[in-house]
Structure formats: structure tokens, C-alpha cells
Amino acid sequence: MRVDTVVLDVDGVLVDVADSYRRAVVESVERLYGDTLAREDLQAFKNAGGFNNDWELSDAVALYVLARERGLEASVDAFTDEIAANGTGLAGARATVRDALGDDAADGIEARWDPDEIRETFQALYLGTELYRDIEGTEPPFDAPGFIHDEPVILTGATADALVERYPVCVLTGRPAAEADIALDRAGLDVAADRRFTMDDWEEGKPHPRALVTLAERTGADRVAFVGDTLDDVRTAVNADAADDSTAYYGIGVLTGGLTGDDGRAKYADAGASAVVDSVNDLPDLLE
Numbered sequence: 001m002r003v004d005t006v007v008l009d010v011d012g013v014l015v016d017v018a019d020s021y022r023r024a025v026v027e028s029v030e031r032l033y034g035d036t037l038a039r040e041d042l043q044a045f046k047n048a049g050g051f052n053n054d055w056e057l058s059d060a061v062a063l064y065v066l067a068r069e070r071g072l073e074a075s076v077d078a079f080t081d082e083i084a085a086n087g088t089g090l091a092g093a094r095a096t097v098r099d100a101l102g103d104d105a106a107d108g109i110e111a112r113w114d115p116d117e118i119r120e121t122f123q124a125l126y127l128g129t130e131l132y133r134d135i136e137g138t139e140p141p142f143d144a145p146g147f148i149h150d151e152p153v154i155l156t157g158a159t160a161d162a163l164v165e166r167y168p169v170c171v172l173t174g175r176p177a178a179e180a181d182i183a184l185d186r187a188g189l190d191v192a193a194d195r196r197f198t199m200d201d202w203e204e205g206k207p208h209p210r211a212l213v214t215l216a217e218r219t220g221a222d223r224v225a226f227v228g229d230t231l232d233d234v235r236t237a238v239n240a241d242a243a244d245d246s247t248a249y250y251g252i253g254v255l256t257g258g259l260t261g262d263d264g265r266a267k268y269a270d271a272g273a274s275a276v277v278d279s280v281n282d283l284p285d286l287l288e
Helices: 021-033 039-048 054-069 076-085 089-101 103-112 115-136 157-166 177-187 210-219 231-243 261-271 280-287
Strands: 005-008 169-172 223-228 248-254 275-277
Touching (some): 039 054, 039 076, 054 103, 054 115, 115 177, 157 280, 169 210, 248 280, 261 275, 275 280
């Protein structure tokens, strides 16, 4: 796997988001609807695909909670299996609720469901009062310290130096640009603007290959490694490899996100991963 360009995801790769983004998902739904899921249940939604955006993940969890109030008996695993079968992502979640409970119940659920309020609550919890004012440009709906401050850095300085010295390093993340800046600064990784794709830069989201192919074009790459912590990250590399005949793409999964252990390795393999490593800090040795 002698690559000439390295593309890194942020969440679960450079920084640990278990106590920040995932906590914000769980607590946003709890605050608004009086019920929620356990943090470990979120991985099933991620595995279903289409939930690179944690605002939409929060929306889907809220739909599931509200559907349970209306009599939905499906387990989280069964519900997310149906999401995968219904086209993935939030559209898949909405279709799954409608299929399970019928149009009348689904209409009633969606009348209570407010994605704008969910996003506002999520951002207030995640960013905290001061950053919410700075990034959102308005007053938060309530004061909070901000879970963003509870994101341990995974990437070591030695790994960052090794990668930057040997390869053009790019970033492809579902974070908004301002939040990506914070994480990259905290991780000590300086990535030029034209070598980044964030939520603000493209509409399709992972696993659509456009952003990854564009980064390969911008670096003149022949062989690209894309390192991520979800199945959609690996699927992005697989899709890019199918879409771009001029470049080889390798999806590399890390076990520092929601996927862990032998089960995580197996899921990555099933999705088409070229390799799985314990953390991003194993990447220089792998690529050697």
C-alpha cells in the first residue's frame, strides 16, 4: 500500500468524540423529548449508513424515540437494519417509521419532531455558551459549558510530523468548517484550505466519492489512503476507486471510534477496507 497522499477524517481519528458529539446526540433528544437511547446504540445508526452528519443522527434518534411512544416495538438493531434497506440516512429513518406505523402515526410523529430545534439544542450543548455565540452568531437557547472541550486528542505529534513529512495530508470531515478548525488546531495539524473538505464544502456527504476524488486531483495523487472511523468512510474510498480509473483509493479503518475489537475489524472488512489499525498513530508504520 505505497500511497502518495493521505486523507484523514477528524472525528474518531484525530480526536475522540465519545464525550462530545455522541453525548450531544443523546442529551439533545433527552432534553427535548424526555427519552433517549444509550450512547452505544448510536453505532447501529452509523453502521446503517448516511449518518455522517450528527445533526441528522440526532433527528433519526428522536424519530425512533417518538415512534416508540406510538407503539413501535422494533429494537434499535432491527430499526437500523430497516433504515439501511430503505436507502440509509434520515430519509431511510423517516421511511422506516412510516412503513412500521402507517401514515397517520408518522404524520403525528413528524408534527412533534422539530429538526431545527434539535440542531439548536445540539449546538448549545456541544459548543457551549461562548462558542455558540461566536460560531452561530446569536444567543444560545440555554447556557452550557460545551462538550467540545471534552475531546481528547488521539493524533500524536510524532505521527503528525511523520505524515506531513512524507505525504500531502488532506482532511475530509462531516464537521462544519469552524468546528473542524478547532479540532485541527487542537491536534496540531496544519492543513491548507484547498486540501480540506468539510460539511460546508459539499452537499452530498459520505459515502459519495466527489470530495475524495477532488482531493486526489488537487494533490496529483496516484494512490490515496483515506483513514476514517466509520463504515461510510471506507465506503467513500471504495466508491472513489470505482468512480476514478486514474487513481487507486484505499479505505483504512481505525478502532478509536465506535467500531472496536474483532467485530469492528470484521465490519470494516465487509465494507471493503484495505486495512484496519488500532489508531491513526499506527498509520506511518502501515504505510511504510
